[in-house]
Amino acid sequence: MKRRDLLKSAFGLSAGLIGMSALKPLYANDELVMKADPMYDVPVTKVSDRCYYLLAKDPEPSPENHAFFNNPGFIVTSEGVVVIDTGSSVQIGEMVIRQIKTVTDKPILAVINTHYHGDHFLGNHAFIAANPKLDIYSHQATIDNIKKGGGEFWVGFMQRNSNNGISGTVVTPPNKTVKGGETMKFGDTTIKIHQWGTAHTECDLIVEVVEDNVAFLGDTAMRRVANMADGSFPGTVEVMKKAKALGCDHYILGHGPHDNVSICEDMQKFCEIIYGDATKYYEEGLSDFEMKPKIMANPFMKDVASSWPGYEHTIGKFIAVAVAEVEKSMF
Ligand SMILES: [Zn+2]
The missing domain is CATH 3.60.15.10 (Ribonuclease Z/Hydroxyacylglutathione hydrolase-like)
Structure with a gap:
């Protein structure tokens, strides 16, 4: 066996x-x-x-x-x-x-x-x-x-x-x-x-x-x-x-x-940018791979998130997941 x-x-x-x-x-x-x-x-x-x-x-x-x-x-x-x-x-x-x-x-x-x-x-x-x-x-x-x-x-x-x-x-x-x-x-x-x-x-x-x-x-x-x-x-x-509002040290x-608390701020910003931009570009008729370079050009993405492990390989997948969530929210 x-x-x-x-x-x-x-x-x-x-x-x-x-x-x-x-x-x-x-x-x-x-x-x-x-x-x-x-x-x-x-x-x-x-x-x-x-x-x-x-x-x-x-x-x-x-x-x-x-x-x-x-x-x-x-x-x-x-x-x-x-x-x-x-x-x-x-x-x-x-x-x-x-x-x-x-x-x-x-x-x-x-x-x-x-x-x-x-x-x-x-x-x-x-x-x-x-x-x-x-x-x-x-x-x-x-x-x-x-x-x-x-x-x-x-x-x-x-x-x-x-x-x-x-x-x-x-x-x-x-x-x-x-x-x-x-x-x-x-x-x-x-x-x-x-x-x-x-x-x-x-x-x-x-x-x-x-x-x-x-x-x-x-x-x-x-x-x-x-x-x-x-x-x-x-x-x-x-x-x-809500995690920020706990006010933990x-x-x-x-x-x-x-x-x-800066970890909560960074995570919030990261998600706000991906979802906000995915919503905007979706409404403009762009597909996920077309919006990817635009989202990656955001200063926070370029200066902060791009150094996070997995960014290069996985950011496209994150955008696809965000687009799917945008679509789902419309029905
Ligand atoms: Zn997990």
Whole structure:
């Protein structure tokens, strides 16, 4: 049996079976699924008294980085640790747990998955393997997406891009839901969950740590041009206005270094330009490839966004997505 088939049957057996013993020995049809090498340690970045994250230096998955290209984060409360997003694999999840232990001996109390893209939840496997009763929170739409094929899609995506560097990872969806609007108390720490409509996906969670005046934005804001296929340009503009209004000192992102409020301003501007121009040129009868050079000539695009990873290759796709959203808004 080929490894791909083995994995497929492994996922078929185990997807959705959170906390079952099926997670541990990685056998499928009595054959061993080889587990890929462990993930190397990524140092912890401290942002505030309670808030930390592991900065991914690369914007894309590769064999060299074991598909580590997003920033898992964590909050250390007086009672224990709340983890925000778990990375692209069981190996990365295990590494995140190791790195948390370099900061605190306190137990891990909960995980929050900001949305359903694989770099944010596939590491859940490691956390459930360590504690089958652990609460993993997300929006219901995140769970639905993962269970209805998203989980398997992202395993394939990570495997292809990392030369099978995530082998052994079992899709482990969240097991608790939040809608946005909740205030959660963990020891001395107040966490507010925000869901403000479609931005990067239809179900992004923004996690505000009240005492530290920090917000984890997930992928709603980034200086990177990667994936808008599940998102909304005007939706992102609205979410950025609300994220700014939180007035946080620090914003921790799914990709790239943490920043102050200027990250929200840049993301808002980027989306306003693409969507505004796409609307204008669409009404003038231009197609997406005709409007591309005009949009790229905008000073913000030329001077700021053009240095963001992925810009060159993906800006055309972003414009096509914006045009599709403009068209949709007309019916
Ligand atoms: Zn994402």
